[in-house]
Amino acid sequence: MMGGYGGQFLAGILLTLEISVCSYLIGLIFGVLGAAAKLAPWRVLRVLGNLYTIIVRALPELLLLLIAFYVLAGALSGLAASVGLVKSDFSFSPFLVAVIALGFIQGAYVTEILRAGVLALPRGQSDAALALGLSFPVRWGRVLGPQVLRHALPALGNVWLNATKDSSLISIVGAFADVLKVSSLAAAATKQYILFYALAALCFLLISVVSMWILNALHIRSRRGLHIA
Amino acid sequence: MTAGAQAAVTLQGVNTSFGSNHVLRDISLTVAQGERVVICGPSGSGKSTMIRCINGLERYQSGHITVDGIALTRDATSLKRIRRDVGMVFQSFNLFPHLTVLENCVLAPMSVRGMKRAEAKALAMDYLGRVKIPEQARKYPNQLSGGQQQRVAIARALCMQPRVMLFDEPTSALDPEMVREVLDTMVELAGSGMTMLCVTHEMGFARQVADRVIFMDGGEIVEQGAPDTLFAAPKTERLQRFLAQILRSH
Ligand SMILES: Nc1ncnc2c1ncn2[C@@H]1O[C@H](COP(=O)(O)OP(=O)(O)OP(=O)(O)O)[C@@H](O)[C@H]1O
Numbered sequence: 001m002m003g004g005y006g007g008q009f010l011a012g013i014l015l016t017l018e019i020s021v022c023s024y025l026i027g028l029i030f031g032v033l034g035a036a037a038k039l040a041p042w043r044v045l046r047v048l049g050n051l052y053t054i055i056v057r058a059l060p061e062l063l064l065l066l067i068a069f070y071v072l073a074g075a076l077s078g079l080a081a082s083v084g085l086v087k088s089d090f091s092f093s094p095f096l097v098a099v100i101a102l103g104f105i106q107g108a109y110v111t112e113i114l115r116a117g118v119l120a121l122p123r124g125q126s127d128a129a130l131a132l133g134l135s136f137p138v139r140w141g142r143v144l145g146p147q148v149l150r151h152a153l154p155a156l157g158n159v160w161l162n163a164t165k166d167s168s169l170i171s172i173v174g175a176f177a178d179v180l181k182v183s184s185l186a187a188a189a190t191k192q193y194i195l196f197y198a199l200a201a202l203c204f205l206l207i208s209v210v211s212m213w214i215l216n217a218l219h220i221r222s223r224r225g226l227h228i229a
Numbered sequence: 230m231t232a233g234a235q236a237a238v239t240l241q242g243v244n245t246s247f248g249s250n251h252v253l254r255d256i257s258l259t260v261a262q263g264e265r266v267v268i269c270g271p272s273g274s275g276k277s278t279m280i281r282c283i284n285g286l287e288r289y290q291s292g293h294i295t296v297d298g299i300a301l302t303r304d305a306t307s308l309k310r311i312r313r314d315v316g317m318v319f320q321s322f323n324l325f326p327h328l329t330v331l332e333n334c335v336l337a338p339m340s341v342r343g344m345k346r347a348e349a350k351a352l353a354m355d356y357l358g359r360v361k362i363p364e365q366a367r368k369y370p371n372q373l374s375g376g377q378q379q380r381v382a383i384a385r386a387l388c389m390q391p392r393v394m395l396f397d398e399p400t401s402a403l404d405p406e407m408v409r410e411v412l413d414t415m416v417e418l419a420g421s422g423m424t425m426l427c428v429t430h431e432m433g434f435a436r437q438v439a440d441r442v443i444f445m446d447g448g449e450i451v452e453q454g455a456p457d458t459l460f461a462a463p464k465t466e467r468l469q470r471f472l473a474q475i476l477r478s479h
Pocket residue numbers: 247250252270271272273274275276277278279
């Protein structure tokens with residue numbers, strides 16, 4: 001029935017997951033940096049952080065991806081070539097550009113989520129950690145960070161679900177056979193639109209259901225010690 | 230109080246402002262090793278700010294503070310050394326809710342003092358025993374009553390084996406029936422010779438353990454002396470008014 005497209009779908013799911021995971025991890029890094037900038041005592045950093053979240057959340061993701069691919073990546077590789085870092089015919093891998101660009105977009109949302117989580121911490125938590133003499137890494141790694149994450153987990157889960165869907169944007173900038181691309185190619189070739197688009201929908205649904213299941217388990221785990229009294 | 234011995238804590242001409250709000254005005258205070266000082270005064274008089282300056286939780290604009298002979302400066306090493314030696318207990322307990330009682334107690338000894346887990350655990354169990362809740366070690370803070378949480382907070386601070394303990398209204402957030410158990414713990418601690426600075430309005434506690442009571446108002450130390458003298462014969466009108474208010478509300 002699937003006319004030999006089964007293997008391609010499987011590979012498509014894996015590619016979709018690969019793009020999602022990579023961009024999400026990059027998004028978390030941008031998010032931590034963005035939140036740190038927005039909460040920093042230095043005005044310059046706060047302004048930069050604000051520009052980041054305002055611009056990225058205002059523009060369509062497609063536009064940002066096109067800018068990253070056709071403007072920034074081109075300019076960067078041109079610059080690198082002009083100073084002799086790379087050969088003149090060098091260009092960045094489209095996968096890398098797309099994943100970083102998608103991560104940069106998610107990072108803006110993660111920034112807001114983490115910032116809210118930090119602001120929701122009672123001041124006494126930081127006071128107690130400081131009074132005990134805990135160093136910066138221990139304060140954030142063992143005391144404040146876990147509490148911020150616990151607060152942020154549901155929202156970070158939403159960003160992940162969006163990441164899986166936005167991963168299909170990658171086919172704009174290159175020949176990537178992610179789930180959506182595979183299904184539209186198969187549908188066009190066989191004219192079995194209903195079958196293959198339904199299959200694509202099913203794949204995304206599957207990813208999402210499994211994700212929610214994992215997120216839920218994480219959420220329960222993260223609430224240890226809470227809401228008991 | 231042994232004269233001549235190095236002071237546990239000194240403040241000299243300390244001034245603190247938040248914007249245009251001058252919160253501490255030329256505070257000078259010397260606390261001897263083993264001395265127990267109770268600090269009282271109306272809301273907003275600067276009591277919290279003063280004791281938070283001692284372990285660097287609040288900055289001060291001018292003056293000098295030393296703890297055990299170490300000068301408190303903005304330099305990170307002095308802050309680190311002082312915080313290692315100064316324990317603090319807060320009005321709102323501030324236990325870490327995602328960690329068990331035991332984890333709350335071993336975190337700082339392990340990460341700041343570099344203790345092995347087994348050693349830190351033994352120490353924590355010892356202090357949890359002294360505050361009479363060793364059986365709660367595996368629970369999370371929110372599973373305990375307020376009084377129990379505050380006793381854990383005291384044990385957690387003691388696990389760092391501090392030389393000075395600061396208390397900021399440790400019983401103010403507690404239901405009346407739990408105040409006693411926390412005060413008892415503090416009385417016992419006082420009996421062990423710990424240097425203590427305690428912001429509280431528990432006059433009974435002050436009478437029982439304080440070597441000296443300090444009355445603050447408007448960012449200044451207005452009056453100080455032995456508890457019996459101070460409470461029986463307040464010299465200033467401000468202290469008279471304050472004591473009358475305390476008596477009325479208790
Ligand atoms: N972080 C801060 N930022 C700005 N103002 C502050 C800050 N902390 C304290 N203040 C101000 O400093 C003054 C003294 O506050 P402090 O908390 O030291 O008083 P207190 O004697 O402990 O009062 P209370 O009995 O209500 O705890 C108050 O006017 C308060 O508003």
